[in-house]
Amino acid sequence: MTLQGNGSPTRAVVLGGGGSVGVAWQTGLLTGLRETGVDLAEAPAIVGTSAGSLVGAMLACGRDVTDALAVLAEVGKKLDFGSLGAGSQSFLDASRQAVFAADPRQALRAIGSAAQEASTTLTEDDYLGLLGTLDGVAWPAGFRCTAIDTGTGELVVWGEESGVPLLHAVAASCVVPMLFPAVTINGNRYMDGGIVNHLNAAAAPPSDVLVVVSCLPLEAPSGAPGSDRSPSTIKADFEVAQLRGKTRLVAVDPDFGDLEAPVKMMDPETAGRAFHIGRRQAEREAAAIQAAWDS
Incomplete structure (x- = not known):
């Protein structure tokens, strides 16, 4: 399937955040889609946030997206999963405050300050080393990824023109506050781009x-957000609803019905199952995506 030709519509792909499970599920989905003949790597524009920035970088670079699973394996060796609960409730409370604030930057600065003061399992250099497969890799054309400046609370979107190393940009986008160290770029420190909105589709x-x-x-579309939903999901829903009126939008979300709820998005064992779920789900999603590309 050819995604871009003379007179054909412009196309873009957005890959959202979702921890280790998100990386694995997206990798399985994209692998399955490619096996059906739908190769999203051909999209002229790919935007990634957090987990989606890692998978998106692999996709945009023309690499096998399963390379992202090797990164997960390295993270699993180094990460203290017993620390995942530390500060999680206060982080969720602050995230929810940022989502519903007219200006989220103050709440995000507070999260950023806490993230910089937190004692993490890894040093910044060790964390960057986990994504070493991207070290020295040229920034792929059309790829963008997001992060949040811990000092200002501003969302930043990096692209090829930004002059930021791909490794540092993707690593910054994936920094779960209080779990991974913030990443330093040009004297500023950055964290997960998906705290307020795990999609950032407007980017x-x-x-x-x-x-x-x-x-x-x-x-x-007809449902009301539940109180137990992730704050970043509430924001993403609103954004997707707005974009539906401006473009032909195909949204794919996971079918985690076979996983025990609530799904632990950073659990490496769950991630292994999520890959296969995504790969199987691709068979059901391919037709809708194909139809959109060909419209």
Whole structure:
């Protein structure tokens, strides 16, 4: 399938955040789609946030997206999963405050300050080393990824023109506050781009067709967000609803019905199962994506 030709519509792909499970599920989904003949690597624009930035970088570079699983394996060797609960409730409370604030920057600065003061299992250099497969890799054309400046609370979107090393940009986008150390770029420190919105779909360039791959369940258009939902998911739902009126949008979210709820998105054992779930799900999603590309 050819995604871009003379007179054909412009196309973009957004890959959202979702921890280790999100990386594995997206990798399985993209692998399965490619096996059916739908290769999202051909999209002229790919935007990634957090987990999606790692998978998106592999996709945009033309590499086998399963290379992202090797990164997960390295993280699993180094990460203290017993520390995942530390400060999680205060982090969720601050994230929810940021989502519902007219200006989220103050809450994000507070999260950023706490992240910089937190004692993490890894040093910044050790953390960057886990993503060493991207070290020295040229920034792929059309790829963008997001992060949040810990000092200002501003969302930043890096692209080829930004002059930022791909390794540092992707690592910064994946920094779960209080778990991984913030990443230093040009004297500023950055953290996970998905704290307020795990998709950041609006960071994609204007396009006729937009495929949004969400690692977290999206609310049905007629449903009301539940109080137990991730703060970043509430924001993402609103953003997707707005974009539906501006572009032909295909949204894919995970079918985690076979996993015990609530899904532990940083659990490496769950990630292994999520890959196969994504690969099987691709068979059901391929037709809708194909139809959108060909419209």
